[in-house]
Amino acid sequence: MRTVIIVVLGLILAVVVYEILRRQVLKRSALKIRRAGQRTVDAAMQAALGQLASAVEVQEVHGTIHSVPVADVWGRGVMVFEYVLETPGMTTADLVEVRRLFNNQLARYAQRDQLTAIQADQAPLRVTDTWLRDGQLHLDVAYLVNRATQEYLEDLRRLDQHN
DSSP states (O other): OOHHHHHHHHHHHHHHHHHHHHHHHHHHHHHHHHHHHHHHHHHHHHHHHHHHSGGGGGGTTTHHHHHSSSHHOTTOOOOEEEEEEEOOOGGGGGGHHHHHHHHHHHHHHHHHTOOSOOOOOOOOEOOOOOOEEEEEEEEEEEEEHEEEEHOOOHHHHHHHOOO
């Protein structure tokens, strides 16, 4: 009887250790993938800012690239990153035009660098949200390379429809 209990406890311990190690490997892999996506989106935003900084419509947009993944809030695998830019004098009326300009520049970058989305009819890089707070422009940019990011956008669309 004692031997059976020891074997069962050993098996339970082995399963627990295996599960912990498996989760760590998956977590590390997801982090590597997210960082690669973040580098891609950062480069695209840097290129877009370089093009838009000289445009009359967004002359006030300046500052350095700073991205933060929103995946921590929305879930694992979501390739959406927030950028914060200093924009003194910008108003909420400018947001639609700024969003359009950024989406155009990101589409050009994606075409030039041959980035692809999970679905062929989608733009691989898209500004999903813009808002102003304390003289700063906040942009959320999605990199549509996986189903989790696509589902995130569908959730946002449903939330917008309800509001």
